[in-house]
Amino acid sequence: MTANGTASSESAPYTPQPLAWRLATVIRIVQETPRVRTLVFDVPGWPGHRAGQHVDVRLTAEDGYQTERSYSIASPPEDAHLSLTVERLENGEVSSYLVGELREGDAIELRGPIGGHFVWSVADGGPLVLVGGGSGIVPLMAMLRHRALATPEARGAIATRLLYSSRAWNEVIYRDELARLAMADPALTVSHTITREPPPGWTGFRRRVDRAMLEELVEAPRERPRLFVCGVTPFVETVADSLVGLGYEPAAIRTERFGPTGGAA
């Protein structure tokens, strides 16, 4: 199994298939917010994924220089195409290329799916609690889209709550789609908090996610919800610590931290 030949076949959980680099061709681009685009790729041979997983993207310059980054998958497993939603970071070496330069018809390399912990499928059941900050919504959206494709009965049995924190109303990624999903689905509740520039007449939350907000919105610990938290590190630390403080089992809280690194910090 390994290069150092240490793991026996019995101790290995499965026979690993190498995650091959695949050519992914952009077939559509959706401008989600001023700094965020969704890239829809055709990826021949894509092996499929679970909602919440990510891919590695590799770019190669003409002189052979290469670099890689990880991006969460936005599309549900049921989609024929693979979507990544990317936020342009200040000085982001790869994100500024993906958001600013890449055009329909261009191809990049990617491999995956990666990550087997921050994943959810309809068969896992609920209640489902998703807490996202900024572009941390992306893997949570894959879960919501996957859930939306289940039968109404299956969906109705999975009470689902999204709490989504954005800085400004025009920075809310998937805003219209989230509204449509919530409208069509009595078992889904979407709550926004707008931390810096709430729109005129905004009556919703206008502060960072905190313990009181979670206590007000989230199913009680006795309901044993599955909790997924994704955002930048301080966001995830605050939310996860608050959830532990409110009595949720730490093992039921799955987190994905990401950060603008290598420049914006």
Add this chain to the structure above:
Amino acid sequence: MTPISRGFRGRHPEPGAGKLPPGQYETHDFPVLSAGPTPHTPLASWSFTLTAGGKSARWSWAEFEALPHEAITTDIHCVTKWSKFGTKWSGVPIDALLAAGAVQGVQPAPFALALSDGGYSTNVPLADLTNGQAWIAVAYDGGPLPAEHGGPARLLVPHLYFWKSAKWVRELRLLPRDDPGFWERLGYHNYGDPWREQRYAGDP
């Protein structure tokens, strides 16, 4: 044949910067990655255990502090692609831990499984932890190791991808056979050499 990404120039490493393993980029901040909430274990209830073959040695925080410590300056490489050069740590060399354990009858075995608060685990061959290659780190950049970076104590194995440097480590279990840890069971590489880009199971 690697395709060129049209219009991509990239930010090549600055001259004189450290050497980057394939696919990595340099960061100057210190990103945090973990699969769940950050545990906060008080030092009064913290202990460290070394086990092998049914024998174990255990140190309270005060006893652990009395073990030999070393200052370490090293580059670290995370599988999520960032590398950070010249990080400064202090901690107990695994060599010193094994020596102290041997006094209490704990004998080495070829594989190690590090076990952490919060349920995390990771496996490393013992040969990768000895001869000055690994530490239980308790300080970072001149201060106590912050909880979000694995404090009060984390394994530090800087020559492997950083998920091997288990945060919040509480036990090192020495085993006759390899036993894959948390990420190793979820598709990540069993060994994790950044210079051979062993990120995921099946990577050569």
